[in-house]
Amino acid sequence: MLIWYCFAVLCFQQGFSFKIVNKTPYAITNIRLYEYDMHIALSPNEASAVKTLSLSPEKAEGSSVLMLFAENTNYGIYIENPQSGKKYTYVIDSIQPKRNNIFISTIIEEQK
């Protein structure tokens, strides 16, 4: 049991990678993901660089939220809990400022 636990922890510590793509017509700032300030702004149709992180399962569960600012509105949305060895592309498909709606999709790939 202990061996399996250690194996799982080691696997998880390999980390996962992610990037963010802005498909909306709006500039996006103040992007925060897994509680990390990305220190980036994304213009329409711009993508961030790929970043790799290693989080404990509890930290991943508790911080899987994407936050951003666009059109004078502060958006936040829960995202899927990341798994080690995967690559996540979070695509911000649409923002509807009048209705305060945000839609994102997630592309998950195996990490190479």
Add this chain to the structure above:
Amino acid sequence: MLFYKKLLKSIPLVAVVVFLYQGNSQSIRKNYQEMTTYEKTELVNAFYQLREGEDRITDMSDFHMNYFNFDNIDPNRLDIHFNLPEEPEKEIFLAWHRRFIFEMEQAMQDINPKLTIPYWESSVDQSTTSSLWDEDFMGSFNSNWNLNRNLSSFGTLPTQQEVDNMLAMTDFFEFSDFFERQRPHSGAHRWVAGPMLTSASPRDPVFYLHHAFVDKLWHDWEEMHHSSSYVRTDMIRYDGTYVFDGQTIPLVNPNDIVDSRALGVFYAEDGLATLDNYIVSNTYNPEELFYYQYTIEVGNNFIAPENTTSKMESITEVVLKPGFFAESGANFVAAIDTETTSLLAARSMVKKERKKKPFDDVQLDQVWLWSEGDIDPNDPTVVMQTFPNPFDSKITIKLNKKRDCVIEIYNMTGQLIKQEFFEFTNTLEINNLFGLSSGTYFVKVLGGNGETLVVKKVIKI
């Protein structure tokens, strides 16, 4: 029989239904599965009504959204989420949401005083075909409000073991941080999806049922540990600057509402609502109405003072237990909701059976009634004078005969503030009351055997 004679002399106890045409109520919150069909219908109608006109639903949603994690924009700003563990001085998650759903409940009670926000026990009730999602309950909002929920496709709900483990945590901030971030809170947001995934989650009415459960779990934790305490003494939104519908919402100290009783809120479970440690004040409502279709037990320092109005209404039974006090001059009513009862009978609905019948374990002569300044019928020599009243730093109490006694001071929420013991004396001085906030308190004098002699209302200036 003696009890009933006393009761009838002292309290206007009414055993018939009195319809309320105006005013609001305090609340007994219950699992939505314990709501009557009438309550469910009225709740759904209230949500629809609140979306019209001033649109309280969108207003609440916008506020939740704007302050979801506002320090993401400006690190000096306050917000309602994700402050722990690094910024305990900003933490308000549980208290803010307690006040938030209370405000929604108040708006609902303006529509129908019997309404309370029920809770969805997401650690148990996990089926996508549960009656929660029936078209005549939360289901209809999905299509009518374009919510695009996607039940069970994204994330999982908490297990009962997770909830139990969380309730066993002893440090308040560790408890609050775990609660907010992990599945007991975030699980339902993910599992329902649609707006519940986003910071605009209060747009989905099930948000309120979920957060009533979150609030109940905090209530349960506080009942066990008694150690909820915030660094902050004021909360965002309720900072005196927010105006809705022409009304400025006053400042709220999160520490003032760590006990749900401070808002008149009690949680019922498994057919029983226990109302205790509470003083009717009519702070929020001209009549405090506690409504539950199953058993309401009232006792253990539940006090209805003079010049207050309160009502207990059940379909099955209201039990007055030891420690229930109704002052003469209080407008207190215990009633059976005969209209709904007859509807239940007409529809052949099954009432929830409880193992114990009313008064099975209650000695009727132990139910205390009291009246400010009245003479205790069991001991007419005990008369209490309290001075000064209003008081500043000291209260002196004179009894007209020497005895062993205990003085207890309670605040308006029924919380015991101070307790002092005295041996064979008739002059009782309680000093060092500088630290008490201004307001109304109750001084209770107990005899040497723990029996209540008299209770008196005092005011701190």
